[in-house]
Amino acid sequence: MSGAASEEPSGSGRRRAFWLSGRGLVSSIPYLWLLLFFLLPFAIVLKISLAEPIIAQPPFTPLFGPDGSLQATIDNFLFLLEDSLYIVAYLNSLKIAGISTLLCLLIGYPMAYGIARSPRAIRNILLLLVILPFWTSFLLRVYAWMGILRNNGLINNLLMWLGVIDQPIQMMNSDFAIYIGITYSYLPFMILPLYAALERLSPDLVEAAEDLGCRPWKAFLTITLPLSVPGIIAGSLLVFIPAVGEFVIPSLLGGPDSLMIGRVLWDEFFGNRDWPVASAVAIALLLVLVIPIMLFQRMNLRREGA
């Protein structure tokens, strides 16, 4: 060792020491995970989205030509803007995900509130009931909805037997069925963060509000609701983001004209075998989701700083 090593370690030296220490190794695992399973695949998809389709194996041009020149094109992204199919699919996905998120919130909030305010002894049982559907396959549960919503399914049969209707109502293969499917499947993701936020909220606060002259509903609006906003945001993101790219529910429950971006993506990959356009669809979806969230984060940080 040279004499310099005995001096005060430089900033970068100290940082290196951190990553080599046990603690550094442990905290590097999530970074490694993100690198391997998010950043790397993302880079590959980004690369494909800049290529051109060819009939070959793999079905796209390599990033560098035989002479070593860069062969990148943004034609695929421009194509997304040209064909109204994609824009309509994006907007429709956002609409369906947005409305489903709102439905989850409207149903999930009272449920989460009820669980958070129930006696401690039965709270865990109620939470367990919320998560219970996960014990069976997601696909199976969506199929079960087909059995319920079909023209000769549970609801129609019951209504006809009761004499309320004499023609079955068309519910399957519609946006309505998609809303039901998404709301049902993603409800637990809304309830759990809401519950966490509401459970943390001290009942003293609501009592204090009532003590100071608030009627119960007003105490809810001025105290409980604003203080559960972090839970509302977390739950909404957990429902909204996967719902936008949802593929299984719209293809099983949706109709031919309920166009969602997940199905478009599937069709490009497996129908047209146009991997570059499919990749461009995926990248564009990511941007559509990430940019508003980042803006929101920035806004939040600024508000907290103030």
Added chain:
Amino acid sequence: MNSTATAAPRTSTSMTKWRKPDEVPFLRLEGVVKRFGDFAAVDGVSLDIYRKELFCLLGGSGCGKTTLLRMLAGFEQPTAGRIYLDGADITEAPPYERPINMMFQSYALFPHMSVESNVAFGLKQDGVARVEIRRRVAEALELVQLGPLAKRRPHQLSGGQRQRVALARCLVKRPKLLLLDEPLAALDKKLREHTQFELMNIQEEVGITFIVVTHDQEEAMSLSTRIAVMDRGQIAQVGTPTEIYEYPKSRFTANFIGSINFFDGKVARSEEGELTVTVPDLGRDLHVRSTRQLAIGSDVSVAVRPEKIVISRDPLDLPNSVRGKVRDLGYLGSVSVYRVELENGALIKVSAANTRHSAEREVDWDDEVYLGWRATSAVVLTE
């Protein structure tokens, strides 16, 4: 000084400070009961509290004091009994309609609002005009010396500051009654002493009736005009701090407030306001001043506070004098606490002011000592 003292509480003089004898009670509880299932948290409490009192509900955990306070605030409905405030029956009124405010033990400040908005909250609910709100909030913050911190959020304040915000938030509404649930429990010892006096000053300044719940007997003693000692959902005794301390009615109250020594025995003689009590194996009878008429032979306890007992190595010329051996000695700085074993095996607690330097201490471990006290220094208990 001891000649004129009698064993009867001197209620007439000690109460006039804050109440005229013919004044009607401001808050009246009539046989209030609160049952949770089979368990009676509050079991038949009747109380009269007067205007401008600083009244303490004192008791250990689970004695029902908090449940009683919550019924006054309106968060719990009594199972039986009525509550009247300023002549009106408020038993069934919801919390938001009562002219009563409560300061929570947790302070319950709204974390998403500034200090100012927290204090203004109650006035806004009442639809007070904006200008009026601003004036009264500034006034309340001034009262608790928090004016400069008006724009802060609760999490940016210290514990003591939060406590004062909570107090200002209640006071700004000018309630008829202010309830304080363990107001000083979350503060450290030094701050607690300071805040105690501040609380008393503020109460005097605003002239609102305070009801304080506490488990801390010292706090209750120094704060209140009167104390209600609670035990298992019932009121064991109501009185001024002096009455409760000097004339406890039961062994429970005597034990709960301060420490005390008991001698169990039988009444041997009763004459001219003085009882003679025979205690088995003690070797001598005890003399107690008491106006109570007790039958000869009835079971009683003679109770003496540790600080009322004189400890000495020489025989004492006092009506009550017993011998013993120092078993334990605790030096607490200003006072020393002795545990003395008597000839009958009983351990007696004695405390004495350290008037000399500890190096010149008169009484030491294993010394044979005499303990003595006056006939007026003890009380006779039958419960």
